[in-house]
Amino acid sequence: MLYIRIMQEQPCIICNQEGRSPSIEHIVPQSLGNIHYILYKGLVCKHCNNKIARIESTVLNSRHFLEKRKPHLLDGVHNKPASLQAQQRFLMKMVYEGLYASRKSIWTSLDHDRCRHFILSGGEWPFRNIKVPNQKFKPVPKLWNAFLLKRNKIFLGYFVSSNQELYGQFKYHNIRMEMRIQ
Ligand SMILES: [Zn+2]
Numbered sequence: 124m125l126y127i128r129i130m131q132e133q134p135c136i137i138c139n140q141e142g143r144s145p146s147i148e149h150i151v152p153q154s155l156g157n158i159h160y161i162l163y164k165g166l167v168c169k170h171c172n173n174k175i176a177r178i179e180s181t182v183l184n185s186r187h188f189l190e191k192r193k194p195h196l197l198d199g200v201h202n203k204p205a206s207l208q209a210q211q212r213f214l215m216k217m218v219y220e221g222l223y224a225s226r227k228s229i230w231t232s233l234d235h236d237r238c239r240h241f242i243l244s245g246g247e248w249p250f251r252n253i254k255v256p257n258q259k260f261k262p263v264p265k266l267w268n269a270f271l272l273k274r275n276k277i278f279l280g281y282f283v284s285s286n287q288e289l290y291g292q293f294k295y296h297n298i299r300m301e302m303r304i305q
Pocket of ligand 1: 135138167169171199
């Protein structure tokens with residue numbers, strides 16, 4: 124007897140819709156020198172991919188990043204400052220995707236609706252930040268990817284406080300961003 128199994132298409136991890144993705148998704152932007160820390164085709168749909176690209180472009184073409192990106196600069200330099208919200212969405216997206224790729228148990232505990240909505244639509248992030256000491260953050264990527272990112276002076280980190288608040292951190296050279304994720 125021959126059984127035919129129809130594989131169900133994995134919905135997009137950001138909008139939760141079914142939809143073919145034409146490309147891989149770089150968890151940390153490729154234009155910062157990351158080529159290895161990725162999500163495979165099919166995990167982020169084309170629509171979300173385009174949306175993320177616009178947020179990334181706003182942040183990466185802002186003044187602070189331009190200086191550090193010089194070795195990787197390709198085109199599309201605007202040199203406008205990025206809004207706080209754009210920076211928060213940029214960080215949120217990387218931590219959300221990074222946790223999915225590397226720390227599934229933490230990702231599973233996330234409030235996906237709130238995270239997804241913030242990445243896609245922005246708005247006011249509902250959490251207040253507390254100051255987390257730098258050394259408390261652990262790498263989101265597992266050993267090998269963390270090592271490769273470090274070679275480009277990139278660090279993507281997370282911290283869970285004693286009352287289960289989740290924080291994300293991103294460092295690129297001397298640029299540092301952190302915020303509460305949940
Ligand atoms: Zn999507």
